Amino acid sequence: MNAHSSPDRQAGHAHGPLQERQARQGEPSSASPAARRILALNFPYLATDRIARGRHGKAWRQTAPDTRPLVTAQKEKGAMRIAALDEAAEALGLCRGQGLADARAACPELDIVPADPEADRRLLAAVADWCDRYTPLVAPDGADGLFLDISGCAHLFGGEQGLLSDLMARLHEQGIAVRAALAPTPGAAWAAARFAPAPLVIEKGAEAPVLAPFPLAALRLDAETLAGLAKVGLKTVGQLAAAPRAPLARRFGRQCLLRLDQALGAVEEAISPRLPVPALSAERRLAEPVGRVEDVEQLLLSLAMRLKEDLERRGLGARALEYTLFRVDGAVHRLCVGASRPVRDPETVVRLFRERLAGVGDGFDAGHGFDVVRLNVLATGEISCRQGDFAQTGEDDNPDLALLLDRIAARLGGGAVTDGRHPVRRIEPVESHVPERAERRVPVTGNRKDSPAGEQAPEPAAPRPARLLSAPEPVEVVAGVPEGPPQRFRWRRALYRVARAEGPERIGGEWWTADAPEDLAPDPRDYYRVEDEEGRRYWLFRRGLYGPAGRGAQPQWFMHGMFA
Known part of the structure; x- marks a missing residue:
């Protein structure tokens, strides 16, 4: 490995109390804060520096190319005015807010570029x-x-x-x-x-x-x-x-x-950091830049070993981690992973970030190498030291499953798990007759025994489609009255003719829910399994009834799913 730490730049510290940081550096501890x-x-020439970097490269101030005075212009109060200018234009007496016509008269060779505040x-x-x-x-x-x-x-x-x-x-x-x-x-x-x-x-x-x-x-x-x-x-x-x-x-x-x-200094003024301050941080500054993935992982392992001591002392584990790599040319790479349960084992941390690196793929560009690397703990969780027994079962007691799910989330870029909501989800049954309410997605690492619906979902009375729309979509239907199946329907601007139909399967409304009507008599749903002339099968339903049973309201038809 080609990574070396310069003696005066090596830093592995927790961004917390000053005395802790001083102890890491071998300095005497002090009870008073720094x-x-x-x-x-x-940055007085930020806009023009941006343009010059794009034209001549980042090293343009060192190469000193021969350029014309540069300004950016934008419309203000009905006139084009100077928004930003470089040193050469400033030396000619031009200033921000000056009219562009006056600036051209004073400097005919002026290089004018439209202002781009977003850039x-x-x-x-x-x-x-x-x-x-x-x-x-x-x-x-x-x-x-x-x-x-x-x-x-x-x-x-x-x-x-x-x-x-x-x-x-x-x-x-x-x-x-x-x-x-x-x-x-x-x-x-x-x-x-x-x-x-x-x-x-x-x-x-x-x-x-x-x-x-x-x-x-x-x-x-x-x-x-x-x-x-x-x-x-x-x-x-x-x-x-x-x-x-x-x-x-x-x-x-x-x-x-x-x-x-x-x-x-008579009145204190606070500043608001643009990013959350990490709970713990370990850093290493390198005398020689590194660019190989193997070196990056080896540095990560050494930083994770340093943080393990701080986490053990606090009885905590990391729930969200960020690995920041600073390139010598100024670019910054930030890799984030999360854990469904607190972790502090260095090898586990490396395995999670290895998946994140694999997920990034070609997007991870080391350029001319990294000269500073830092591992931040963005969120922590308590690790309770308890002795297990032979009766403990379930997903919550399966660390291998939790690690597998964390690795999947890291590979897919699911983000950090800071609130117990894992990006990988499973479907859990819910006690409801309405199809779109009969299931919910929950963190896959959750305990199924906490679900009021129990382990098994009840078997439906009739086949259910392979794909269920998240919300029923309105369709225009021609059907027999009062309870005939659909004969043809229009969905998403396309017309379909029904060749075969089965049904209806009636699902009553849930009068006990918050969105039930005031008379506590919600309209029932009549579901039909239909097949069009090309063999495609759909799941449609009619909400409401024709005639006096419908209380004067016209029934509505909806598309709810497709069969395989």
């Missing part, structure tokens, strides 16, 4: 997915930014400066320009990422002096509030912080003071 550290990323969102989502290699706490920030909560994670990358440098260098290699800043609060990090001249690391307590010279737009205020503050001579964060608070709140509302307090 200081909050928020990394803000701003920009997809690229931002892909970058956010890639940022999971640094922390699982990644939150979107508008259409051009991300927040990363890296509290307690920086030591895995040689410190905060090392993490910041590594992230920016990798994004540059992928052809994406980024501005970044690190601070104790999301507001301070957001402001520094957009208004600081270079990547900035703000220590706790230094927010006020660092943000003081920034314009008030750094506080994420709306345009109307910014215009009002400018009229009274307040243009920087420092001036706003020094002004009396009560008059500001009366004139401009509490929002401007709230944003100021959030940036300076």
Whole structure:
């Protein structure tokens, strides 16, 4: 196997208390939680970077191809305006929102491409997915930014400066320009990422002096509030912080003071991760990328062995697992499997993911290899240690059957089993005369003894079709009155002539159900087995009766199934 872990990057930890993560890294334990550290990323040229990557490849910023100034345009307020632009267009004095006619006059060689906000969102989502290699706490920030909560994670990358440098260098290699800043609060990090001249690391307590010279737009205020503050001579964060608070709140509302307090750390601001935070996680960073499936499975086994210790200590097993593989070119593969019962045996985990890999097939592309792999436990369940006896029988006590069903679900891509509802189902009888209600699909690993219908379904009075429609479909029928069989019928715009017919088989309505009529006298169903001139056999029924017995209502005909 060609996988090697670099000494300073090996990480196998549970994303939980800081002291547990430190113990995994051989650091002294601390009872106090890690200081909050928020990394803000701003992508000022996201749209044009997307276009350049499509034209020249992801390494276009390194090869520096000779290109014209590039902008994207969209219609705003009845006129075509610039939606996004690259560095070259920005250097010419063009700006967002500028009319396209004025931009063409200033730069005749301008390269104009229609704006595609949906493609920009997809690229931002892909970058956010890639940022999971640094922390699982990644939150979107508008259409051009991300927040990363890296509290307690920086030591895995040689410190905060090392993490910041590594992230920016990798994004540059992928052809994406980024501005970044690190601070104790999301507001301070957001402001520094957009208004600081270079990547900035703000220590706790230094927010006020660092943000003081920034314009008030750094506080994420709306345009109307910014215009009002400018009229009274307040243009920087420092001036706003020094002004009396009560008059500001009366004139401009509490929002401007709230944003100021959030940036300076006086009021806590929460960020919402885009993905659920795993209960446990084990990770490995590789000095050399791997691409063979055998190596991927071997790494998975080592990660599962690490997680087994954490699960055993808690008395838990995994119900849903995610294997995340980060490619060196920025692509991310996520494989998810579920278990009908909690598992923590490493070999069992590998067998489930082996089925998922086989199900993905050619969709699993290692590219130039994976340099980071991570195994997440998304959901857990308690494993009770109880001694069995010889009398225990049934599906719930058959671990081999449960594993087989989990492997089938993994191969078919049924998803994770997080709520006890297995994607593989079986049919269970239900106490009902109505055919579409006479059965239900239940998780195949459930206990049949819990079913009120018992083990065996009652035998029907007449043959039932091989295929039963999920809901009866209306048909147009010509039939004898009052109780003659169908002679011809129209179903799904096709006309069928009946050659033979058997019936009727009457099934009475269920007056005790919630959808029964108020008089508790539901219309009966008369079922007919019919065969058309080409030998195809169908199951039709008439709901209601002709004449006085039908209480003045016209009967309706329905198609309910087809015989083999």
